[in-house]
Amino acid sequence: PQNIWNKVVEKANKAKKMAKDDPRKIIHSLKVGLALTLVSLFFYFKPTYDGFGVSAMWAVLTVIVVFEFSAGATLGRGLNRMLATLIGSSLGFGAHWIATHSGKTGEPILIGIFVFIFAGIVTFVRFFPEMKARYDYGLLILVLTFCLISVSGYRDDEVIHMAHKRVTTIVIGSIISVVICILICPVWIGEDLHNSIAGNLEKLGNFLEGFGSEYFGTSEGGQANNTNKSFLQGYKSVLASKSSEETMANLARWEPCHGRFRFRHPWKQYLKVGTLARECAYKVDALNCYLHAETQTPMEMRMKIKDMCARISSETGKALKELASTVKTMTKSSKEDTHIANSKEAVEDLKCMLKTGLWEDALVLEIIPAAAVASLLIDIITRTEKIAESV
Amino acid sequence: PQNIWNKVVEKANKAKKMAKDDPRKIIHSLKVGLALTLVSLFFYFKPTYDGFGVSAMWAVLTVIVVFEFSAGATLGRGLNRMLATLIGSSLGFGAHWIATHSGKTGEPILIGIFVFIFAGIVTFVRFFPEMKARYDYGLLILVLTFCLISVSGYRDDEVIHMAHKRVTTIVIGSIISVVICILICPVWIGEDLHNSIAGNLEKLGNFLEGFGSEYFGTSEGGQANNTNKSFLQGYKSVLASKSSEETMANLARWEPCHGRFRFRHPWKQYLKVGTLARECAYKVDALNCYLHAETQTPMEMRMKIKDMCARISSETGKALKELASTVKTMTKSSKEDTHIANSKEAVEDLKCMLKTGLWEDALVLEIIPAAAVASLLIDIITRTEKIAESV
Numbered sequence: 001p002q003n004i005w006n007k008v009v010e011k012a013n014k015a016k017k018m019a020k021d022d023p024r025k026i027i028h029s030l031k032v033g034l035a036l037t038l039v040s041l042f043f044y045f046k047p048t049y050d051g052f053g054v055s056a057m058w059a060v061l062t063v064i065v066v067f068e069f070s071a072g073a074t075l076g077r078g079l080n081r082m083l084a085t086l087i088g089s090s091l092g093f094g095a096h097w098i099a100t101h102s103g104k105t106g107e108p109i110l111i112g113i114f115v116f117i118f119a120g121i122v123t124f125v126r127f128f129p130e131m132k133a134r135y136d137y138g139l140l141i142l143v144l145t146f147c148l149i150s151v152s153g154y155r156d157d158e159v160i161h162m163a164h165k166r167v168t169t170i171v172i173g174s175i176i177s178v179v180i181c182i183l184i185c186p187v188w189i190g191e192d193l194h195n196s197i198a199g200n201l202e203k204l205g206n207f208l209e210g211f212g213s214e215y216f217g218t219s220e221g222g223q224a225n226n227t228n229k230s231f232l233q234g235y236k237s238v239l240a241s242k243s244s245e246e247t248m249a250n251l252a253r254w255e256p257c258h259g260r261f262r263f264r265h266p267w268k269q270y271l272k273v274g275t276l277a278r279e280c281a282y283k284v285d286a287l288n289c290y291l292h293a294e295t296q297t298p299m300e301m302r303m304k305i306k307d308m309c310a311r312i313s314s315e316t317g318k319a320l321k322e323l324a325s326t327v328k329t330m331t332k333s334s335k336e337d338t339h340i341a342n343s344k345e346a347v348e349d350l351k352c353m354l355k356t357g358l359w360e361d362a363l364v365l366e367i368i369p370a371a372a373v374a375s376l377l378i379d380i381i382t383r384t385e386k387i388a389e390s391v
Numbered sequence: 392p393q394n395i396w397n398k399v400v401e402k403a404n405k406a407k408k409m410a411k412d413d414p415r416k417i418i419h420s421l422k423v424g425l426a427l428t429l430v431s432l433f434f435y436f437k438p439t440y441d442g443f444g445v446s447a448m449w450a451v452l453t454v455i456v457v458f459e460f461s462a463g464a465t466l467g468r469g470l471n472r473m474l475a476t477l478i479g480s481s482l483g484f485g486a487h488w489i490a491t492h493s494g495k496t497g498e499p500i501l502i503g504i505f506v507f508i509f510a511g512i513v514t515f516v517r518f519f520p521e522m523k524a525r526y527d528y529g530l531l532i533l534v535l536t537f538c539l540i541s542v543s544g545y546r547d548d549e550v551i552h553m554a555h556k557r558v559t560t561i562v563i564g565s566i567i568s569v570v571i572c573i574l575i576c577p578v579w580i581g582e583d584l585h586n587s588i589a590g591n592l593e594k595l596g597n598f599l600e601g602f603g604s605e606y607f608g609t610s611e612g613g614q615a616n617n618t619n620k621s622f623l624q625g626y627k628s629v630l631a632s633k634s635s636e637e638t639m640a641n642l643a644r645w646e647p648c649h650g651r652f653r654f655r656h657p658w659k660q661y662l663k664v665g666t667l668a669r670e671c672a673y674k675v676d677a678l679n680c681y682l683h684a685e686t687q688t689p690m691e692m693r694m695k696i697k698d699m700c701a702r703i704s705s706e707t708g709k710a711l712k713e714l715a716s717t718v719k720t721m722t723k724s725s726k727e728d729t730h731i732a733n734s735k736e737a738v739e740d741l742k743c744m745l746k747t748g749l750w751e752d753a754l755v756l757e758i759i760p761a762a763a764v765a766s767l768l769i770d771i772i773t774r775t776e777k778i779a780e781s782v
Binding site for chain 1: 405406409410416417419420421423424425427428431432435448451452455456499502503506507508509510511512514515518519531534535538539541542630631633634635673674676677
């Protein structure tokens with residue numbers, strides 16, 4: 001029992017930490033509870049709203065399935081569900097009408113064929129990447145509604161009545177979800193995407209700013225400052241950000257105008273910046289390896305290029321951070337251009353210096369790491385420039 | 392109209408290409424159609440199976456929602472759905488019983504409070520990463536069933552009857568989905584994961600095998616052999632494979648014993664190999680940049696290290712390909728060890744050569760790219776060794 005109690009305490013601590021890290025998760029849970037309670041009570045007092053009966057449970061179902069964490073996802077699901085139910089009902093009614101007018105024996109055969117063909121085609125369409133990204137849920141509901149309506153086996157007027165009720169309840173459920181999701185502390189996924197892109201640029205900037213002093217100063221500072229080196233690891237999350245950024249951009253396209261974002265905000269541009277940031281992060285990863293490599297260039301030799309490299313690295317870092325704040329505030333500043341210009345100057349100096357052959361008496365093997373660091377830094381500048389262009 | 396027709400033709404061609412690339416998609420669509428037709432007709436002939444009525448549509452709904460592309464996903468969803476419905480029904484019945492025994496005025500208040508608290512807590516639990524990975528769908532269904540049962544407003548015995556019918560239909564729907572999914576041309580996601588990991592290693596191997604001749608021979612071969620350079624781009628998909636691999640590993644854990652895979656196959660090991668392969672891919676990406684860099688080491692100078700580097704690169708490539716086939720066939724071969732040993736030998740030779748100072752009269756700036764290539768190759772060997780260990 002002591003063991004179980006420890007586990008419970010551990011889980012509770014985890015939950016507390018999660019809630020502290022992102023209080024929006026708590027608010028979301030409360031919002032879902034509220035929406036469900038509203039719909040449930042609406043369903044419970046159904047005598048006040050005659051004619052819904054069993055169909056009313058579709059409203060409960062809709063709220064549970066449609067209510068997502070972000071406004072974009074909820075809107076997307078709600079619209080998908082409403083539209084798909086409408087189209088599916090009409091098509092289902094058509095299939096039902098044709099089947100019932102073809103005699104007693106033909107009816108089940110025809111219905112079977114219709115369901116088979118329709119389900120097969122729609123399932124195949126769901127594999128298209130562009131459909132999967134935006135309408136996957138709608139296509140699912142399309143098949144669902146089509147089957148339920150066409151197979152129902154009632155008379156024509158009953159089917160119309162049933163379809164009408166179902167569409168109405170689903171619309172009510174979707175609207176309740178969307179309204180509560182957007183009115184009470186909404187979570188805009190577009191803003192999340194915006195912040196994550198800016199955050200990624202900043203992480204890269206932090207690394208580069210810190211890299212100079214780290215690479216040319218480690219043997220002096222020693223192990224003492226091991227504690228606050230977290231900035232050197234920050235960039236790692238950038239490496240694997242691709243799929244989450246794509247999902248966010250897809251969902252963000254559903255969101256209406258909010259805050260500083262218009263409807264039809266150029267979300268694709270964010271993806272472009274994200275890709276460039278990722279390419280930059282691959283380079284940064286290579287740089288990071290040289291920090292921990294086994295064969296190192298001796299410190300005296302590094303010192304000769306220290307000034308230039310440290311300057312390149314810190315100026316590039318500053319430029320990236322400047323770009324991050326440009327993205328964040330959506331105002332063009334010219335500071336990043338100066339930083340880039342500065343670091344390019346430093347690159348030219350470095351190149352000149354290397355041409356004069358400063359390491360003439362050194363072993364080639366020992367030069368390699370430092371040389372590679374220098375060339376990677378030069379490379380990163382090019383990437384940074386590209387990012388600056390596309391922001 | 393001509394315009395629309397063109398678009399239709401274009402889409403049709405795309406669909407045809409997709410079907411050719413992966414015929415399993417066509418088969419899957421047919422399987423969904425078949426499962427739905429079966430359930431629908433079962434529903435249509437409901438007089439033969441008295442007592443289901445409206446509940447039978449839950450079977451249709453279950454098939455549509457549970458039937459996924461891979462066996463692992465279908466099984467996971469089916470089990471989640473069945474278990475969650477069972478638990479949700481019991482809890483819902485409990486809440487309903489307490490509420491109905493507390494008087495006419497207390498009932499709606501109590502039900503509202505129950506729904507609010509239950510929905511809030513479960514929604515919050517869904518945020519836990521380990522719950523999200525495996526039980527997200529089950530938790531959703533848990534809330535759904537709890538709400539529908541507790542709010543229903545029937546008498547106790549009716550509620551039990553309703554809950555019983557619902558559980559039965561959902562179990563029938565889930566079992567139909569799972570059986571059809573597994574019996575007819577099943578798609579094992581575990582096998583997909585297995586192949587994708589092996590494929591990634593092979594892509595890296597291909598790149599490295601080709602890199603040597605590419606880097607030291609480009610200026611000779613010229614633009615003529617531009618056509619079959621696709622192997623140089625293959626590794627790019629490895630860079631962003633993280634999230635898809637994780638999803639696959641999660642789903643694979645649901646799959647029973649099949650083919651050469653046991654139940655509880657060590658899927659986590661695959662993720663480890665995948666991560667190492669990705670780290671290797673970052674290096675390969677850096678290498679690739681030197682193929683297209685602006686400042687290049689002059690060819691004569693490259694020639695001096697050509698033999699070693701080409702050997703390192705091709706041996707490492709061979710080792711990786713050997714590892715890929717080891718993963719694929721799940722049989723340990725010792726060939727990769729020889730390849731790794733060979734390339735390590737070459738590294739030692741290269742290091743010796745560099746120590747003798749072969750480029751004494753050269754400009755440092757021009758050495759850099761070649762030097763960096765050499766050091767990256769040395770680095771990649773270390774990664775390859777690590778991969779070899781963990782396979």
